[in-house]
Amino acid sequence: MVKERLETDYEAWRRDRWDEIAGPSGKAGVVQLATITGSAQTVEGVPGGWDASDPDGLKFTAAGADGVSLDGRPVNGTVTLTGGSRLRLSGERTVAISGSEGVYGLTVWDPAASSLARLRGIAVFPVDPTYVVDAEYRRTPGREVEIERLTDPPTRHILPAPADLVFELAGQQFSLMVIETFPGNLLVVFTDSTTGAETPDIGRWVVLPPVAGDAVRVDFNEALLPLHVFSRAFPCPLAPEGNHLPVPVPAGERAPVHGESIGVREAMSTDLKDTATRYLRRLEAGDYAGMRALCTDTATVWHNDGKGQQTIDENLAMLKDGPAAEASLHYDIIRQFTEADEMLQQHVLCITNADGSVGEVQAAMYFRFRDGLIDRIEEYANFIPAAN
Structure with missing residues (x-):
């Protein structure tokens, strides 16, 4: 009965996950990310200029000939954007705006991106209650760790590492470090014995819910493929040193399934x-x-x-x-x-x-x-x- 209920919940999770990756504005269609912090900034491949110094919001300036529109109206001059604004570029591309107070992010989405056009599914392992574990959440206040990110060339960043997960799996006790990629986003990046064979060599993720106490349930059936697998635009973090499970974890997502649109x-x-x-x-x-x-x-x-x-x-x-x-x-x-x-x-x-x-x-x-x-x-x- 537990497995049947788990499978039902998992199917709903998989539908939401597919929409996140391949639905409207899905991650597989992201072709570029950019950060705007300056007062006279341009972004390669995107027309117009950007100014993040105005306290009222992000200023964007373009000519009518650039073919950019906001809310269905052509941009010919300067407009003020805020987090949640979306520009339409030529070729059905869009630019989503996030951020505030002088630091803004741009996400360029292209419905014709090959990474989206070729994506046919996400291969997964069978649901297995064995890989739902209750872990001790050992807090490590103030700890930071240097993490490598998948940029070109690779870069390293210092991130908070607020806790360790301690749990039993396959009759053994393991510990995995938790990192916080942005405030409130608790991420476990790990590798296991399937890594490089059945799952990507850059590891997989488990996203944790907010943890109030000293225990948390970890469901490896919801282990995620890093977004970098779907689009090279995402500078995903690699696993911290030591975040390797020397046993196979045949649970969660395995690999993207690709194919040509006619194949x-x-x-x-x-x-x-x-x-x-x-x-x-x-x-x-x-x-x-x-x-x-x-x-x-x-x-x-x-x-x-x-x-x-x-x-x-x-x-x-x-x-x-x-x-x-x-x-x-x-x-x-x-x-x-x-x-x-x-x-x-x-x-x-x-x-x-x-x-x-x-x-x-x-x-x-x-x-x-x-x-x-x-x-x-x-x-x-x-x-x-x-x-x-």
């Missing part, structure tokens, strides 16, 4: 091939938890060995405890074919035993997917013993 089918095909390949690479590494995270709860496995069908958990237990666990495995993938939610693959599995002998399995493997996860595996294999 959605091809993008889906590529994603299925990638999932199947990552499943086998995790088997090579002996990462059974990572394999499990790529499968549905009801996934089944069948081999042409006469032993019948297994659940995915039975199959992984067999692999973990079987002789192959002591050997070195490598899958040489020859070809892959996809059709809708199905994939057929031909490969050769090379097995190097502990004594140095080498054997191989020539096989065809069928994958069926549900919601981007593996739901059925069938393998037709011919084992060729190790040479003496």
